[in-house]
Amino acid sequence: MIRISNLSFSYGKQPLFKGFNLEIHRNQTLLITGINGVGKSTLLRLIAGVLLPKEGEITYEGESIYKIKKRIGFISDSMSLYNDMKVSEIISFHMNMFGIEEFHDSLIKHTKISYSQTVGKLSIGQRVLLHLNLILSQNPDIILIDEVLPSIDAYLRDLFLNELLNVISKREVTVVMVNLNFYDIENIVDRVILLKNGLIAVDEPIDVLKCRVKKLICEKPPENLPVIFNQRFGDNFESFIYPFDNEKDKIKGELVELDLTDIIKAFIGGEYVN
Amino acid sequence: MLIKEFKHGLKKVLNIFIVFLIIPLIFFILRLFPVLDYFSLSVKDYIDIIVFFLWVIILLSSILLGTSAFESERKNNAFEYMLTFPVKKLKLIFYKFFPRLLILFSLIIVYEIFYHFSFYFIKTSLFKPLYFPILIILLFILSFSFSLFEIRDTMALIVFFTYIGIFSLAFFFKRHLPLLQKLHYVSPFFSGFILSLFFFDIFTILGIIFTFLKFDLSPVKMHMKKFSIYLIIPILLSLISLFIKRG
Numbered sequence: 001m002i003r004i005s006n007l008s009f010s011y012g013k014q015p016l017f018k019g020f021n022l023e024i025h026r027n028q029t030l031l032i033t034g035i036n037g038v039g040k041s042t043l044l045r046l047i048a049g050v051l052l053p054k055e056g057e058i059t060y061e062g063e064s065i066y067k068i069k070k071r072i073g074f075i076s077d078s079m080s081l082y083n084d085m086k087v088s089e090i091i092s093f094h095m096n097m098f099g100i101e102e103f104h105d106s107l108i109k110h111t112k113i114s115y116s117q118t119v120g121k122l123s124i125g126q127r128v129l130l131h132l133n134l135i136l137s138q139n140p141d142i143i144l145i146d147e148v149l150p151s152i153d154a155y156l157r158d159l160f161l162n163e164l165l166n167v168i169s170k171r172e173v174t175v176v177m178v179n180l181n182f183y184d185i186e187n188i189v190d191r192v193i194l195l196k197n198g199l200i201a202v203d204e205p206i207d208v209l210k211c212r213v214k215k216l217i218c219e220k221p222p223e224n225l226p227v228i229f230n231q232r233f234g235d236n237f238e239s240f241i242y243p244f245d246n247e248k249d250k251i252k253g254e255l256v257e258l259d260l261t262d263i264i265k266a267f268i269g270g271e272y273v274n
Numbered sequence: 275m276l277i278k279e280f281k282h283g284l285k286k287v288l289n290i291f292i293v294f295l296i297i298p299l300i301f302f303i304l305r306l307f308p309v310l311d312y313f314s315l316s317v318k319d320y321i322d323i324i325v326f327f328l329w330v331i332i333l334l335s336s337i338l339l340g341t342s343a344f345e346s347e348r349k350n351n352a353f354e355y356m357l358t359f360p361v362k363k364l365k366l367i368f369y370k371f372f373p374r375l376l377i378l379f380s381l382i383i384v385y386e387i388f389y390h391f392s393f394y395f396i397k398t399s400l401f402k403p404l405y406f407p408i409l410i411i412l413l414f415i416l417s418f419s420f421s422l423f424e425i426r427d428t429m430a431l432i433v434f435f436t437y438i439g440i441f442s443l444a445f446f447f448k449r450h451l452p453l454l455q456k457l458h459y460v461s462p463f464f465s466g467f468i469l470s471l472f473f474f475d476i477f478t479i480l481g482i483i484f485t486f487l488k489f490d491l492s493p494v495k496m497h498m499k500k501f502s503i504y505l506i507i508p509i510l511l512s513l514i515s516l517f518i519k520r521g
Contacts, residue, residue, distance in 0.1 A: 011493060045491060050357040052490045070360035080354035082346060097275065097359045120350070 001025050002047065002065075002142065002174060007056035009039075009046060016042055017198045020056070029168065029175040029188050031206075033264050034195035035271045040178040041077060043195070044144050047176060048074035060142060070098055073135025077146040077178075079127050083120030087130065090119055094134045107133040107163055111156065125152030132160060136167060143167075145177045149184060157184060164188065182261040189260070194267050202242075202267060206260065213263045214244040218253025225251075229270035240266035279343075280373035286342050287335045287377055294331045298323050318392075325392045328385045329406070335381060336410045339374040340417025354491055363487050371418060378414055382407045412474060419482040419501065423494050473515055477508030 002024040009017045016039045024030050032040045045051040047058055049065050049072065058065045065072065082090060091103055107129045113122060122130065128148045135143065143164070149157055161184055167173055168188070179185055192209055194202035204212065216222060216239045221230045229240040236253075240263075258266070301323060347353045359366070385406065481504030485497055 045354075048358060050354050050491050052488060052492075068360075069358060072358070074358050076354050078351055078354055080352050081350070082352045082355070083350040084346065093275070093278065097361070099360075 001061065002176075003059045004047070005056055005059075007046065007058065008054045009042065009051065010054060011042075015198065017046075017053075020198060020200075022193070022200065024174055024176060026061075026174055027168075027172045029190045030177070031182070031185065031189040031192045032176065032178050032195065033182075033192065033268070034201075035268055038195045039198060040195060041146050044074070044146055044176060044178055045076070047142070048072055048076075048144050050074070050076075068141075070138065071141040072144065073138055073140035073142070074144040075128065075131050075135065075146060075148055077148055079124060079131075079148075081119050081127065081131060083118065085119055086115065087113055087117050087119060087122075088115040090130070091115075091134065095137070098138050100137050103137045105133065106136070107159060110159055125156040128152050129156055129160060132163065136163070139171070141173060143173055143175045145175070145179075147178050149179060150181045161185065161188065182264050183259075186260045192260070192264070194264075196271060209263060210258065210260070212243045212245070213258055213266065214241050215239070215256040215258055215262065215266070216241055216251060216253045217256060222252065229266045229273060231269065240270070242267075275369045276373055279370055280376070282342070282346060283339050283374045283377045286338050287331075287381070290331050290334050290338060294327055294334075298327050321388060321392050325385070325388045328381075328388055332378070332381045332385055332406075332410055333413070336378055336414040337417045339378060340414045340419075341421045343370045343374060343418050343421040345421070357490065363489065364483065367483065367486055374418070375411075375414070378410060382410060412478075415478050415482070416474075419478055419485070422482075422486065422489060422501075423498050473511035474508045477511065478505065481505055481508070 002022075004020060004022040007017050007020040008015060009020075020043075032043060034040055042051060046053055047065065049058075049069055060068055060071070082093070085093065087108070094100070095103055108126075111126050111129050113126050113130060119127065119130070128151070145164075149160065152160065164175070165188060168175065175188070177185060177189070182189075186206075189206050191205050192202065193200050202209070213228075216225070217233065217236050218239060219236060221227055221237050221239045222241075225239070225241045226243060227239045228242045231238050239253075240258075298320070301320065305320075344353070347356050356366070361369075389406075481501055484504055485501040488500065489497055
């Protein structure tokens with residue numbers, strides 16, 4: 001289990017996290033979401049150990065994450081790799097640094113990546129796939145994936161997600177993802193957290209979340225239900241309700257089931273409007 | 275990683291060599307054609323010229339090797355990737371520091387050999403076999419410490435001029451303030467100059483280590499602030515120790 005306890009972090013004087021706590025269970029796939037600048041990528045970087053917290057600690061199975069970096073695979077949105085190295089060089093460099101004995105090119109063989117190409121010459125999608133291939137060769141216990149999926153094409157995205165699913169199904173891996181494109185990852189994610197002002201505003205398993213967030217199409221927004229976001233839809237209103245506890249007697253309108261994309265959109269929309 | 279860093283450092287030094295060894299080479303070519311050789315330099319003169327240019331090359335190399343320690347991470351946006359490595363940060367410093375120091379030592383040895391065979395041209399303290407390596411290593415450590423920060427080229431200049439500035443300022447005050455001339459030190463082993471270098475070196479190294487142990491992807495100015503606090507102590511100590519005379 002990844003345990004974040006009493007975490008505080010700030011880039012300047014304004015704290016981003018203060019007394020933040022979170023537990024991520026082993027073999028769980030967690031999606032972190034929230035509006036821009038709320039600290040999603042920062043939280044991922046703190047878990048990866050590339051940012052140091054001001055206070056608090058992050059542990060995995062009771063051990064500090066700084067001691068188990070070998071078991072953490074992190075793909076950042078800054079596409080951080082040595083761009084001047086050839087693909088073959090970065091593979092042997094990565095193997096050397098992480099003590100990997102054997103490298104399986106399970107992903108890059110499908111991506112037209114040549115071993116003699118320099119990393120900087122690869123497309124963004126190829127670089128992401130190369131990085132995923134590198135970190136998977138570590139056999140990591142924790143995989144951290146920042147907002148990289150939207151920048152790669154549909155074929156490579158499928159390849160990326162299929163390989164991730166394959167790993168999740170075969171091994172006990174904890175995956176933490178930051179994503180704003182939820183359509184692709186709906187089948188992978190187990191749990192969703194929404195960050196707001198450095199705290200967790202929503203924390204639900206995905207199935208529960210789907211049951212507890214509903215859209216109500218009505219003539220005017222309901223006053224007796226917890227509405228997180230309202231928007232006009234023709235002559236009607238679309239009201240997003242959370243938490244919805246099957247209060248059918250209070251409903252005056254058409255109730256609509258939502259997928260993960262719409263749910264998150266409603267939460268994020270609510271953040272901006274309210 | 276050691277090999278990668280060694281190659282990187284060697285590339286830097288070779289660039290300086292190519293630029294600066296052209297001048298002694300011109301003298302050498304001129305010597306091959308007596309008609310063009312207006313200078314009529316002897317072998318002794320050549321050795322002195324080479325020693326002088328080696329001095330310049332090694333001085334610049336020490337700054338460049340130091341300030342370029344994290345250049346590939348910065349240029350390639352690979353700082354984040356580097357910070358994910360499962361190695362202790364002290365080891366990362368070692369990986370960066372050691373190959374460059376090795377290159378510098380090899381250069382110093384070459385310099386010392388040439389200096390040994392030089393004749394009359396350079397006999398001031400800054401060229402002497404004892405002071406020169408100290409100066410070089412100190413400049414390298416200072417430059418290395420600044421390499422963590424983004425404004426590398428500016429920092430290289432600041433390092434050089436701070437270094438020159440501190441000592442010139444201290445010597446100026448030492449000469450013009452009679453009170454300070456009365457300060458004496460009882461140790462028969464160290465002069466103030468050596469002590470100041472020692473303080474500067476030791477505390478700067480400690481400063482680098484403390485800064486790097488806390489180094490992460492936070493904005494660079496936060497780390498610079500921390501490092502500048504660490505640097506106040508060595509600057510003060512070295513300034514004070516410059517006024518100390520051998521007992």
